[in-house]
Amino acid sequence: MTIERDLGAESAAESASHGRRRRRVPAAVAVLTLLGGLVLGIGGTLLVTSTPAPPGEDSIDVGFAQDMSIHHSQAVEMSAMALTNSADPAVRTLAYDVITTQQSQLGTMQGWLTLWNRSQLPTGEPMRWMRSPTGTSESMPGMDGHATMSPAPTPVGSPMPGMATTAELDALRRTTGPAFDTLYLQLLLRHHQGGLPMARHAAATASEAAVAALAQQITETQEAEAATMTQLLAARGATPLPMN
Numbered sequence: 001m002t003i004e005r006d007l008g009a010e011s012a013a014e015s016a017s018h019g020r021r022r023r024r025v026p027a028a029v030a031v032l033t034l035l036g037g038l039v040l041g042i043g044g045t046l047l048v049t050s051t052p053a054p055p056g057e058d059s060i061d062v063g064f065a066q067d068m069s070i071h072h073s074q075a076v077e078m079s080a081m082a083l084t085n086s087a088d089p090a091v092r093t094l095a096y097d098v099i100t101t102q103q104s105q106l107g108t109m110q111g112w113l114t115l116w117n118r119s120q121l122p123t124g125e126p127m128r129w130m131r132s133p134t135g136t137s138e139s140m141p142g143m144d145g146h147a148t149m150s151p152a153p154t155p156v157g158s159p160m161p162g163m164a165t166t167a168e169l170d171a172l173r174r175t176t177g178p179a180f181d182t183l184y185l186q187l188l189l190r191h192h193q194g195g196l197p198m199a200r201h202a203a204a205t206a207s208e209a210a211v212a213a214l215a216q217q218i219t220e221t222q223e224a225e226a227a228t229m230t231q232l233l234a235a236r237g238a239t240p241l242p243m244n
Contacts, residue, residue, distance in 0.1 A: 054116035061211045063129025064202035065109040066122045067160060068218070071195045072102040072109075074163060075188065081172055082184050090232060091181045094225065098188070101221060108214060126160045130201050161243055162194015182238045189229040190241045192222045 055061035075098055082095035113120050122128075159165065164172070164187045175183050199222065202215035233240060 054118070055208060057118060057123070058129065059207065060129045060202060061206050061208045062113065062116065062118050063122070063127070064198060064206060064211060064215060065112050066119065067126055067129075068195065068198055068202075068215075069106055069109045069113075069120065070122075070126075071160060071163065071191070071198070072106045075102050075191055075195075076106070078164065078169070078172065078184060078188055078191070082180075085176060085180050086184065088178075088181050091184065094188075094228065094232075095184075098225070105214060105218065112208075112211070127198065130198065159244075160194060161197075162191045163244075164191065165244075178236070182233065182236055185229050185233050185236075186238065186241045189226055189233065190243060192226045192229070193240075193243060196222055196226070 079095035079098040079102075082091055083099070086092050086095065110120060168187060172180070172183055172187060196219060199215045199218040203212050203219055206212040206215060230240065
Protein backbone atom coordinates (compact mmCIF):
# COMPACT_ATOMS: atom_id res chain seq x y z
CA MET A 1 0.00 0.00 0.00
CA THR A 2 2.83 2.39 0.77
CA ILE A 3 4.37 1.69 -2.61
CA GLU A 4 1.04 2.33 -4.39
CA ARG A 5 0.58 5.62 -2.52
CA ASP A 6 4.09 6.70 -3.50
CA LEU A 7 3.48 5.85 -7.15
CA GLY A 8 0.20 7.72 -7.08
CA ALA A 9 1.85 10.78 -5.61
CA GLU A 10 4.56 10.73 -8.27
CA SER A 11 1.96 10.42 -11.03
CA ALA A 12 0.02 13.36 -9.64
CA ALA A 13 3.19 15.46 -9.43
CA GLU A 14 4.08 14.66 -13.03
CA SER A 15 0.60 15.59 -14.21
CA ALA A 16 0.81 18.90 -12.39
CA SER A 17 4.26 19.56 -13.91
CA HIS A 18 2.98 18.77 -17.40
CA GLY A 19 0.10 21.13 -16.86
CA ARG A 20 2.42 23.94 -15.84
CA ARG A 21 4.61 23.31 -18.90
CA ARG A 22 1.54 23.33 -21.15
CA ARG A 23 0.51 26.67 -19.70
CA ARG A 24 4.03 28.09 -20.20
CA VAL A 25 4.30 27.02 -23.87
CA PRO A 26 1.45 29.24 -25.17
CA ALA A 27 2.88 32.14 -23.17
CA ALA A 28 6.34 31.62 -24.69
CA VAL A 29 4.84 31.38 -28.18
CA ALA A 30 2.98 34.62 -27.60
CA VAL A 31 6.18 36.40 -26.54
CA LEU A 32 8.09 35.09 -29.58
CA THR A 33 5.25 36.11 -31.87
CA LEU A 34 5.26 39.61 -30.40
CA LEU A 35 9.04 39.92 -30.78
CA GLY A 36 8.86 38.60 -34.34
CA GLY A 37 6.23 41.16 -35.19
CA LEU A 38 8.41 43.95 -33.84
CA VAL A 39 11.41 42.76 -35.87
CA LEU A 40 9.35 42.46 -39.03
CA GLY A 41 7.88 45.87 -38.43
CA ILE A 42 11.28 47.47 -38.03
CA GLY A 43 12.67 45.59 -41.02
CA GLY A 44 9.67 46.56 -43.10
CA THR A 45 10.23 50.19 -42.25
CA LEU A 46 13.84 49.96 -43.47
CA LEU A 47 12.88 48.13 -46.65
CA VAL A 48 10.17 50.55 -47.74
CA THR A 49 12.42 53.60 -47.32
CA SER A 50 12.35 55.19 -50.78
CA THR A 51 15.54 55.78 -52.79
CA PRO A 52 16.11 59.48 -53.57
CA ALA A 53 15.18 60.38 -57.13
CA PRO A 54 18.14 60.99 -59.47
CA PRO A 55 18.93 64.58 -60.49
CA GLY A 56 16.65 65.93 -63.21
CA GLU A 57 17.69 66.44 -66.82
CA ASP A 58 17.89 70.22 -66.29
CA SER A 59 19.64 70.02 -62.92
CA ILE A 60 23.02 71.51 -62.10
CA ASP A 61 24.40 68.03 -61.40
CA VAL A 62 23.45 66.62 -64.80
CA GLY A 63 24.39 69.77 -66.73
CA PHE A 64 27.79 69.94 -65.08
CA ALA A 65 28.52 66.26 -65.75
CA GLN A 66 27.49 66.60 -69.40
CA ASP A 67 29.35 69.84 -70.18
CA MET A 68 32.46 69.07 -68.17
CA SER A 69 32.69 65.67 -69.87
CA ILE A 70 32.91 67.43 -73.23
CA HIS A 71 35.42 69.92 -71.82
CA HIS A 72 37.58 67.16 -70.35
CA SER A 73 37.52 65.15 -73.58
CA GLN A 74 39.17 67.96 -75.52
CA ALA A 75 41.81 68.55 -72.84
CA VAL A 76 42.69 64.85 -72.98
CA GLU A 77 42.85 65.01 -76.79
CA MET A 78 45.24 67.97 -76.80
CA SER A 79 47.38 66.46 -74.06
CA ALA A 80 47.69 63.19 -75.97
CA MET A 81 49.19 65.23 -78.82
CA ALA A 82 51.66 66.76 -76.38
CA LEU A 83 52.83 63.36 -75.15
CA THR A 84 53.50 62.38 -78.77
CA ASN A 85 54.96 65.62 -80.13
CA SER A 86 56.68 67.43 -77.25
CA ALA A 87 60.25 66.83 -76.11
CA ASP A 88 60.00 69.29 -73.21
CA PRO A 89 59.93 67.44 -69.84
CA ALA A 90 57.76 70.09 -68.15
CA VAL A 91 55.21 70.03 -70.97
CA ARG A 92 55.16 66.24 -71.08
CA THR A 93 54.67 66.03 -67.30
CA LEU A 94 51.77 68.48 -67.50
CA ALA A 95 50.20 66.55 -70.37
CA TYR A 96 50.52 63.25 -68.51
CA ASP A 97 48.91 64.73 -65.40
CA VAL A 98 46.02 66.15 -67.42
CA ILE A 99 45.39 62.83 -69.18
CA THR A 100 45.46 60.67 -66.06
CA THR A 101 43.44 63.06 -63.90
CA GLN A 102 40.81 64.14 -66.40
CA GLN A 103 40.34 60.70 -67.94
CA SER A 104 39.49 59.36 -64.48
CA GLN A 105 37.14 62.26 -63.77
CA LEU A 106 35.54 61.82 -67.17
CA GLY A 107 34.79 58.18 -66.39
CA THR A 108 33.24 59.19 -63.06
CA MET A 109 30.94 61.76 -64.66
CA GLN A 110 29.85 59.43 -67.45
CA GLY A 111 29.17 56.77 -64.83
CA TRP A 112 26.89 59.18 -62.96
CA LEU A 113 24.95 60.00 -66.12
CA THR A 114 24.47 56.30 -66.85
CA LEU A 115 23.39 55.63 -63.25
CA TRP A 116 20.91 58.51 -63.40
CA ASN A 117 19.63 57.36 -66.82
CA ARG A 118 20.52 60.72 -68.35
CA SER A 119 21.96 61.59 -71.75
CA GLN A 120 25.75 61.59 -71.99
CA LEU A 121 25.57 64.80 -74.07
CA PRO A 122 23.66 68.04 -73.45
CA THR A 123 20.26 68.17 -75.11
CA GLY A 124 20.13 71.98 -75.24
CA GLU A 125 22.39 74.99 -75.10
CA PRO A 126 25.71 74.47 -73.30
CA MET A 127 25.99 75.75 -69.73
CA ARG A 128 22.29 76.58 -69.40
CA TRP A 129 22.41 74.97 -65.94
CA MET A 130 24.55 77.92 -64.79
CA ARG A 131 21.69 80.33 -65.34
CA SER A 132 20.03 81.65 -62.18
CA PRO A 133 16.25 81.37 -61.64
CA THR A 134 15.95 84.94 -62.97
CA GLY A 135 17.56 83.95 -66.26
CA THR A 136 20.85 85.76 -65.68
CA SER A 137 24.33 84.41 -65.11
CA GLU A 138 25.32 84.10 -61.47
CA SER A 139 28.41 85.67 -59.94
CA MET A 140 31.10 83.25 -58.85
CA PRO A 141 34.34 83.76 -56.91
CA GLY A 142 37.36 84.33 -59.10
CA MET A 143 40.83 82.87 -58.64
CA ASP A 144 41.66 85.77 -56.32
CA GLY A 145 38.60 85.08 -54.16
CA HIS A 146 36.58 88.02 -55.54
CA ALA A 147 33.28 87.60 -57.32
CA THR A 148 33.37 87.33 -61.09
CA MET A 149 30.52 86.93 -63.55
CA SER A 150 30.10 83.42 -64.91
CA PRO A 151 29.88 83.13 -68.69
CA ALA A 152 26.34 83.28 -70.01
CA PRO A 153 24.96 80.06 -71.52
CA THR A 154 26.07 79.81 -75.14
CA PRO A 155 23.74 79.20 -78.09
CA VAL A 156 23.15 75.67 -79.32
CA GLY A 157 26.00 74.58 -81.56
CA SER A 158 28.45 77.12 -80.16
CA PRO A 159 31.57 75.90 -78.32
CA MET A 160 31.86 76.46 -74.60
CA PRO A 161 34.24 79.21 -73.44
CA GLY A 162 37.87 78.15 -73.67
CA MET A 163 37.27 75.28 -76.09
CA ALA A 164 39.70 75.07 -79.00
CA THR A 165 38.18 75.38 -82.45
CA THR A 166 38.62 72.78 -85.18
CA ALA A 167 41.08 75.10 -86.93
CA GLU A 168 43.11 75.51 -83.73
CA LEU A 169 43.28 71.76 -83.20
CA ASP A 170 44.40 71.27 -86.80
CA ALA A 171 47.10 73.89 -86.29
CA LEU A 172 48.28 72.12 -83.13
CA ARG A 173 48.58 68.84 -85.05
CA ARG A 174 50.70 70.50 -87.74
CA THR A 175 53.01 72.36 -85.34
CA THR A 176 56.27 70.88 -84.08
CA GLY A 177 59.15 71.71 -81.75
CA PRO A 178 59.09 74.65 -79.33
CA ALA A 179 56.26 76.25 -81.30
CA PHE A 180 54.10 73.24 -80.50
CA ASP A 181 54.84 73.57 -76.78
CA THR A 182 53.85 77.23 -76.79
CA LEU A 183 50.62 76.66 -78.72
CA TYR A 184 49.67 73.69 -76.53
CA LEU A 185 50.21 75.72 -73.36
CA GLN A 186 48.21 78.64 -74.75
CA LEU A 187 45.28 76.48 -75.84
CA LEU A 188 45.21 74.42 -72.64
CA LEU A 189 45.51 77.49 -70.40
CA ARG A 190 42.55 79.14 -72.12
CA HIS A 191 40.73 75.80 -71.93
CA HIS A 192 41.25 75.65 -68.15
CA GLN A 193 40.22 79.28 -67.72
CA GLY A 194 37.00 78.60 -69.63
CA GLY A 195 36.15 75.52 -67.58
CA LEU A 196 36.90 76.94 -64.13
CA PRO A 197 33.65 78.95 -63.83
CA MET A 198 31.70 75.74 -64.46
CA ALA A 199 33.64 73.88 -61.78
CA ARG A 200 33.27 76.69 -59.23
CA HIS A 201 29.56 77.00 -59.90
CA ALA A 202 28.93 73.26 -59.49
CA ALA A 203 31.09 73.11 -56.35
CA ALA A 204 28.90 75.77 -54.76
CA THR A 205 25.44 74.76 -56.00
CA ALA A 206 25.28 71.04 -56.92
CA SER A 207 22.69 69.08 -54.96
CA GLU A 208 24.67 65.82 -55.00
CA ALA A 209 27.54 65.86 -52.50
CA ALA A 210 29.73 63.72 -54.77
CA VAL A 211 29.23 66.14 -57.66
CA ALA A 212 30.11 69.15 -55.51
CA ALA A 213 33.21 67.36 -54.22
CA LEU A 214 34.43 66.47 -57.71
CA ALA A 215 33.78 70.01 -58.93
CA GLN A 216 35.84 71.37 -56.03
CA GLN A 217 38.65 68.95 -56.86
CA ILE A 218 38.58 70.06 -60.50
CA THR A 219 38.67 73.70 -59.40
CA GLU A 220 41.73 73.24 -57.22
CA THR A 221 43.62 71.10 -59.76
CA GLN A 222 42.97 73.37 -62.72
CA GLU A 223 43.78 76.54 -60.80
CA ALA A 224 47.17 75.04 -59.92
CA GLU A 225 47.75 73.87 -63.50
CA ALA A 226 46.73 77.25 -64.88
CA ALA A 227 49.32 78.93 -62.66
CA THR A 228 51.97 76.48 -63.89
CA MET A 229 51.08 77.09 -67.54
CA THR A 230 51.22 80.86 -67.04
CA GLN A 231 54.75 80.49 -65.68
CA LEU A 232 55.81 78.17 -68.52
CA LEU A 233 54.51 80.62 -71.12
CA ALA A 234 56.30 83.53 -69.44
CA ALA A 235 59.55 81.54 -69.49
CA ARG A 236 59.09 81.17 -73.25
CA GLY A 237 58.33 84.84 -73.77
CA ALA A 238 54.74 84.02 -74.75
CA THR A 239 51.44 85.41 -73.51
CA PRO A 240 48.09 83.72 -72.83
CA LEU A 241 45.39 83.75 -75.49
CA PRO A 242 42.31 85.94 -74.95
CA MET A 243 39.13 84.11 -73.97
CA ASN A 244 37.06 83.11 -76.98
